[in-house]
Amino acid sequence: MRNITVLAGGVGGARFVRGLRDLVDGSDTSISVVANTGDDLWLAGLRVCPDLDSIMYTLGGASDEGRGWGRVGESERVSAELDAYGIGWPWFTLGDLDLGTHIARTSLLRDGLTLTETTARLTARWDLGVRLLPVTDHEVETHVEIVDADEGTSRLIHFEEWWVRHRAGVPARAFVQRGIESARATESAIDAVRSADVVLVAPSNPVVSIGTLVAIPGVAEALHRTVAPVVGVSPLIGGRAVRGMAPACLAAIGVDSTASAVAAHYGARAAGGLIDAWLVDDSDADSVPAIEARGIRCHAVPLWMTDVAATSAMAAAALRLADELRAHAG
Amino acid sequence: MRNITVLAGGVGGARFVRGLRDLVDGSDTSISVVANTGDDLWLAGLRVCPDLDSIMYTLGGASDEGRGWGRVGESERVSAELDAYGIGWPWFTLGDLDLGTHIARTSLLRDGLTLTETTARLTARWDLGVRLLPVTDHEVETHVEIVDADEGTSRLIHFEEWWVRHRAGVPARAFVQRGIESARATESAIDAVRSADVVLVAPSNPVVSIGTLVAIPGVAEALHRTVAPVVGVSPLIGGRAVRGMAPACLAAIGVDSTASAVAAHYGARAAGGLIDAWLVDDSDADSVPAIEARGIRCHAVPLWMTDVAATSAMAAAALRLADELRAHAG
Numbered sequence: 001m002r003n004i005t006v007l008a009g010g011v012g013g014a015r016f017v018r019g020l021r022d023l024v025d026g027s028d029t030s031i032s033v034v035a036n037t038g039d040d041l042w043l044a045g046l047r048v049c050p051d052l053d054s055i056m057y058t059l060g061g062a063s064d065e066g067r068g069w070g071r072v073g074e075s076e077r078v079s080a081e082l083d084a085y086g087i088g089w090p091w092f093t094l095g096d097l098d099l100g101t102h103i104a105r106t107s108l109l110r111d112g113l114t115l116t117e118t119t120a121r122l123t124a125r126w127d128l129g130v131r132l133l134p135v136t137d138h139e140v141e142t143h144v145e146i147v148d149a150d151e152g153t154s155r156l157i158h159f160e161e162w163w164v165r166h167r168a169g170v171p172a173r174a175f176v177q178r179g180i181e182s183a184r185a186t187e188s189a190i191d192a193v194r195s196a197d198v199v200l201v202a203p204s205n206p207v208v209s210i211g212t213l214v215a216i217p218g219v220a221e222a223l224h225r226t227v228a229p230v231v232g233v234s235p236l237i238g239g240r241a242v243r244g245m246a247p248a249c250l251a252a253i254g255v256d257s258t259a260s261a262v263a264a265h266y267g268a269r270a271a272g273g274l275i276d277a278w279l280v281d282d283s284d285a286d287s288v289p290a291i292e293a294r295g296i297r298c299h300a301v302p303l304w305m306t307d308v309a310a311t312s313a314m315a316a317a318a319l320r321l322a323d324e325l326r327a328h329a330g
Numbered sequence: 331m332r333n334i335t336v337l338a339g340g341v342g343g344a345r346f347v348r349g350l351r352d353l354v355d356g357s358d359t360s361i362s363v364v365a366n367t368g369d370d371l372w373l374a375g376l377r378v379c380p381d382l383d384s385i386m387y388t389l390g391g392a393s394d395e396g397r398g399w400g401r402v403g404e405s406e407r408v409s410a411e412l413d414a415y416g417i418g419w420p421w422f423t424l425g426d427l428d429l430g431t432h433i434a435r436t437s438l439l440r441d442g443l444t445l446t447e448t449t450a451r452l453t454a455r456w457d458l459g460v461r462l463l464p465v466t467d468h469e470v471e472t473h474v475e476i477v478d479a480d481e482g483t484s485r486l487i488h489f490e491e492w493w494v495r496h497r498a499g500v501p502a503r504a505f506v507q508r509g510i511e512s513a514r515a516t517e518s519a520i521d522a523v524r525s526a527d528v529v530l531v532a533p534s535n536p537v538v539s540i541g542t543l544v545a546i547p548g549v550a551e552a553l554h555r556t557v558a559p560v561v562g563v564s565p566l567i568g569g570r571a572v573r574g575m576a577p578a579c580l581a582a583i584g585v586d587s588t589a590s591a592v593a594a595h596y597g598a599r600a601a602g603g604l605i606d607a608w609l610v611d612d613s614d615a616d617s618v619p620a621i622e623a624r625g626i627r628c629h630a631v632p633l634w635m636t637d638v639a640a641t642s643a644m645a646a647a648a649l650r651l652a653d654e655l656r657a658h659a660g
Contacts, residue, residue: 045438075407078429081431085455086451087437096407096408099408099411100410100412100414101411103412106375107374107375107376121415
């Protein structure tokens with residue numbers, strides 16, 4: 001039995017895990033996905049967990065692949081009612097099918113279940129083929145510091161307001177993880193990292209997905225202590241994000257939007273950083289030597305997740321890197 | 331300005347109020363509806379208030395007249411999701427449009443608004459033409475004592491389980507208003523009764539709608555003290571309920587399902603009861619003398635709410651009874 005643990009954000013992470021799941025299908029492999037919860041929010045009295053749901057829907061075969069997010073065959077009748085009552089955020093539309101998840105989750109949370117227990121209950125409906133673990137049961141919500149153009153003063157807005165309403169078009173000065181001081185990674189998430197044979201860092205947003213996830217107290221220590229190699233996959237290809245708006249987030253923390261800059265930002269695990277190895281796209285092959293000079297083993301392979309087969313090939317390349325590291329260490 | 335206050339349950343009460351509203355339209359009349367909240371429930375983490383919503387939808391022109399309850403043009407996509415997650419009661423289907431109301435209400439309640447304030451916020455969307463007041467802001471939920479056929483032991487189930495799941499087909503031994511000891515009618519509801527020129531008791535279920543409403547601490551005293559005549563409309567016609575399952579409820583408290591038995595159960599206000607006058611259907615005209623012998627002024631008129639015009643005529647008959655009582659007193 002091989003245990004693979006993936007650190008993942010939402011849609012990009014979900015697609016990567018789907019490719020990995022297909023790759024290892026039929027082998028004696030268990031996949032645990034430790035998911036970011038920093039994008040979570042209370043909206044209209046309901047607990048919404050965008051990354052957990054993106055992973056659940058994508059792996060459950062229920063995601064809207066054309067639109068790129070949410071449930072396939074979605075409708076928005078309830079949201080129209082909420083708008084009519086003036087409840088919620090009119091620019092954050094909750095689909096009817098998606099609302100079923102939020103209502104069920106909120107009901108279970110109100111009954112006293114943890115988010116981990118709640119996620120286990122929700123995912124039991126779907127045939128995910130992986131164990132989905134929120135990184136923490138505590139509420140940690142990312143807020144974005146923006147500057148009011150008129151006033152010149154800065155203020156914090158919820159990440160989802162910045163991301164969905166402003167399409168990350170308002171410059172971010174900083175990201176603040178509200179509640180992180182008193183948060184703690186779950187034992188399940190820590191154990192998934194500690195007991196893994198391989199840890200993969202999905203090509204998710206390095207700042208608000210992976211960055212937040214790793215900042216949850218307990219995660220960095222687990223990554224530091226695990227004997228598993230930690231292999232990351234670049235979410236940036238030739239200065240562009242595979243999907244999402246990573247450059248707007250990276251700019252806020254002063255990191256260039258390149259595969260090598262993100263590798264340097266994550267840092268070599270041997271030097272107290274996050275990763276042992278890093279996959280970049282073929283088009284970024286010329287950055288491999290500089291990345292390896294930082295003590296991060298690096299390969300260049302095609303990184304566009306154009307379909308499940310291409311994504312499986314990426315996952316295979318990541319696992320090969322892990323094998324090389326183990327052989328090297330052994 | 332004439333102030334009319336109606337004590338009402340759900341659908342029957344809503345239809346009666348709609349007839350009254352049409353009747354007084356254009357006159358200088360204000361209608362307050364004090365609504366039963368004893369059927370309310372928490373379901374899938376949401377606060378559902380069937381009677382308040384029946385009144386809101388019916389007066390807002392959004393009720394499903396064919397089906398007799400809920401929203402017109404309703405769909406049930408979210409409920410199917412909740413079923414798939416195993417959340418809620420599979421036999422209590424929440425429509426998508428209806429869920430919009432429950433989500434909005436729950437969100438406002440979680441924000442700390444009272445049910446009265448929440449109801450004001452929700453009804454602001456609709457053009458009701460009346461002020462809709464929950465009788466209490468406290469949670470009072472009716473439970474039904476039933477006997478397990480197998481065990482021979484009695485147990486309590488939520489009213490909605492008895493009503494919707496069992497279609498009132500399991501004999502009820504008693505109705506228990508959980509939470510009523512610590513509940514109190516709102517000042518708004520009490521004031522609506524105290525300051526009314528006429529109080530009408532809608533043809534609603536005498537046990538679980540009007541009975542519960544009047545049992546909320548503060549209501550009986552307000553009814554006792556108001557100078558307004560209190561005129562009731564029989565929900566029973568020739569031993570049948572105009573709608574709903576009143577006979578099953580009346581049986582549990584040992585009251586016959588006749589207009590005169592319900593009048594006797596309510597009792598003459600002069601003798602510490604609820605009503606000064608009572609409207610029965612033409613077909614129950616022979617019971618008028620016996621009812622009047624109890625000190626309750628009584629008229630017989632057509633009581634089938636076949637359409638809004640017929641219902642307006644009933645409301646007009648009720649107001650005529652009130653005028654007679656005032657003339658008699660004056």
